[in-house]
Amino acid sequence: MAGKPITISHLNVRIGDRNILKDISVSIPPNKITAIIGPSGCGKSTMLKCMNRMIDLVEEIDIEGDVHIDGENIYGSGIDVSLLRKKVGMIAQTPNPLPMSIYDNIAYGPRIHGQRKRTDLDEIVERCLNTVGLWSEVKERLEDPAAKLSIGQQQRLCLARALAVQPEVLLCDEVTSSLDPVSAKHIETELSSLKNDYTIVFVTHILRQAKRLADYVIFLYLGELVEYGPANEVFFHPKDPRTAAYIEGVFG
Ligand SMILES: Nc1ncnc2c1ncn2[C@@H]1O[C@H](COP(=O)(O)OP(=O)(O)O)[C@@H](O)[C@H]1O
Ligand SMILES: [Mg+2]
Incomplete structure (x- = not known):
């Protein structure tokens, strides 16, 4: 498996009368972790x-510009948004398991996309739970409600659920912020090993976490892309004084 490149060109986003993103252009490489800080x-x-x-x-959103994933403009006409979201999985800040069993949480996506055979679903459930290190913890109670899991386990379940539909890109929005340090470490380790197969875009406001995980860094400030580059360059040789100030902890 391989991730896909993402190319963003002149992306402008307005909500109501506010400019939220201002002329963002950047290319995000596959099989790396890119942190947005x-x-x-x-x-x-x-x-x-x-x-x-x-x-x-x-509501009241106005988007200009292009986002290409693997060469395809996702804002172009004829895009199947549900297929897009299968290819581009997202994991939220707060774990959001579906109100169903552990097993069904993982099987849900594959079923929607036509997978019906129990043996195939069993294989997907075991493989995805294994990938996130949850299999040995839950294999005896797959029919339990997902809500019974700890918050850290729930977030790993959500990661496993995202993986079950074989995405190409994983979008992670502050995915460890509601977790205890041990669970957060689990997720970090899993994301680091997953990057071989996916494009991972990882939002965090924790600089130390970005330093641990990121191969590339995008620094946003007031809706503007101030700096982009390999993590070592952005962290240790920032070009823009605003990046330098943020990394030194002057603000934010
Ligand atoms: N649904 C929305 N309606 C109105 N304003 C929004 C909405 N979502 C985000 N914003 C505004 O857009 C700006 C950027 O928000 P966001 O992308 O959530 O920032 P971050 O993730 O960096 O904290 C903020 O000023 C926020 O208030
Ligand atoms: Mg946010």
Whole structure:
């Protein structure tokens, strides 16, 4: 499996009369982790939602510019948004398991996309739970409600659910912020090993986390892309004084 490149060109997002993202252009490489960093309210989640068109659900939204995933313009005519969201999975800040069993949480997506055979579903459930290190913890109670799991386990379940439909891109929005440190570490380790197979875009406002995980870094400030580059360059040789100030902890 391989991830797909994402190319964003002149992306402008307005909500009502406010410019939320201002002329963003950047190319995000496959099989790497790209972190979007910046202080709260600078547009990180909005930028992420533009990559699987979850942004369409926002009222009074006005989007200009292009987002190409693997060469295809996802804002072009004839795009099947539900197929797009299968290819571009998203994991939210707060774990949001479906109100059903552990097993059915994972099987839900594959079933919607036509997978019916129990043996195939069993195989997908075991493989995805294994990938996130949850299989040995839950294999004896797959029919239990997902809500019975700890918050950290629920977030790993949500990651497994995203993987079950074989996405090409994983969008992660502050996915460890509601977790205890041990669960957060689990998720970080899993994302690091998953990057071989996916394009991972990872929003965080925790700089140390971005330093641990990111191969590339995008620094957003007040809706503007201030700096983009390999993580080592952005963190240790920032070109823009605003990036330098943010990394030094002057604000944010
Ligand atoms: N649905 C919405 N309606 C109105 N304003 C919004 C909406 N979503 C985000 N915003 C505004 O857009 C700006 C960027 O938000 P967001 O992308 O969530 O930032 P971040 O994820 O960096 O904290 C903020 O000023 C926020 O108030
Ligand atoms: Mg956010």
